[in-house]
Amino acid sequence: MRADRIRHFFVYFFLIFGAVIMLFPFYWMISSSFKTAAEYNSFPPTWVPSNWLNLDNFVRAFEKRNFFVYFLNSVIVTFCSVALTGIVTILGAFAFSRLRFPFRNAVFGLLLAFMMVPFEMLVITNYQTVTRMKMVNSLPVLIIPFISSIFYTYILKNFFDTIPDSLYYSARIDGASNWKYLWRVMVPIAKPSLVTIMLLNAISSWNSFMWPTLVITSNRYRTVQLGLFTFMSEAGSDTKLQLAASTVSILPMIVLFLFARRYIVNGVARGGLKG
């Protein structure tokens, strides 16, 4: 009993310690965005802002630049990317999981091998491609190169593989086409997997920085992450403005996660099958 309690104490101690280290930067960012200049610059540091409703920094951040435009660009890019990648991934995973065609496994193996090519290497060739296609400085250039993802296709194909053949044959006998079966049966069953993929995709699309830096130079097409970067020089030493802008920039992802978490956890129980 006693030994157990001591063990628990240490386990929880380290868990809490880890959590504090993880969460502190977020706390600092969020709390600082509510601080006044005096509070922010004081030493020793102010831990809790005097007024949690002090929106001054946010207002100024939004006034400073086309922050709203950046924000909107990010939303558009992320939304389109999630939607298009989702569709392409579903179709690809279905083909590799269910359809029979020559060299299916060989092709899939080859695609998996491509995953070993690092992103940084692709950047160079992708950059050349989009420049030649005169796509630089536009929103599609942030979406189209990433529409097909081997990794997501692989995850979804693996999930599709676990759906028993009998569901497929049953649907076929009932007269459902491949297309109908995919959207009416497979996709709803794979919802937990799909939500996970879309969430990962949304986060990476929202946070992407390197590729946008290379292909976007015009103010009009800047995304939030690029905006934050330019903000650093424009807001000068006013760190709390940057922190307020950062707070706004992570907000959508947090909301999205809270919303999607329900689907991931409450994934459709795999009932309806025995044996």
Added chain:
Amino acid sequence: MHVRIDHLTKRFGDFTAVDDFNMDFDDGKLTALLGPSGCGKSTMLNMLSGILPVTEGHIYFDEDDVTGMPPQDRGVGLVFQNYALYPHMTVLENIAFPLEIKKVPKTERLEKAKEMAKLVHVDTLLDRRPGALSGGQQQRVAIARALIKEPRLLLLDEPLSNLDARLRLEMREEIRRIQLRTGVTTIFVTHDQEEAMSICDKIVLMKDGILQQEDAPQELYDDPHNLFVANFLGNPPINNIEGVIRDNAFVTRDSAVTIRYRNFSKDLPEGREVILGIRAEAAIISRDETHDFTGRIKSRYTMGKEELAFLNLGDQEIRVYLSTEYEDKPGEDANFHLRSKGVFLFDKETGERI
């Protein structure tokens, strides 16, 4: 609908799963495809449904040759062993799904689905998802879904094998009830002889892709064409006694016991090695001196209304039923008559009935 198969063959590479079948499935009847696992019965079912392409031969639904027809055009309903219900849909949506695919208007198809649910007694569970149903309930939903588009042929693949013993009894009666009620021609696959015997109009017994015998259950039991059929049906299994024919009588292989039987043919091949099959209920103890054979009682087990006795016939052992009123002790010899049913001679080499 009448189903006829004509020289139907299915090969997977070098392996022949179904070998040259010619058969009829009668209109409105319940037929069982029976056999041990791997005998090709599910392959047969899948060819009938159209999931598996046929290697050779033809399938006719009434007069139509459906051999090359895709599954959805055949008008069959199929219930899988694992039921294959859609886990994300409610019971009602599951049952209505085939009509949804056919683009039947929503109110109409839900109406119809409710009707089907009533027929299979799941009308109180319409809003549940399959995960919240018991095995028997899932089974009923699967049957309702297969029946809703009014198939010409209902196919059931091992429909009871995932249920526990009590539910299995209940569901097999249910399947029979629903089948009689709808009058749909039904073929069901099973490896359980008791299941097939109890509810079917006809049994098709298969082994290694080859048709062994097709007959009404009682015919199959009373008149097996070969040793496999005799062994496959019946519980307790039929006794197999090895021996030879001498002087138109059966002599056990160690010559310890001779069995004379009035129903043996008059000109049995002298000296042929044979197997004598005796069903446990075919031997009855004799009250007088006349008898067909004598065996030594080895042990007795009570089964309630009667007892199962193990007899030694020379170095071989058989099981027979004994009435509890006889008090023969283990170790004693007892005389037995053979009934006119349930005694068969098979060629030892080929297993064919003599």
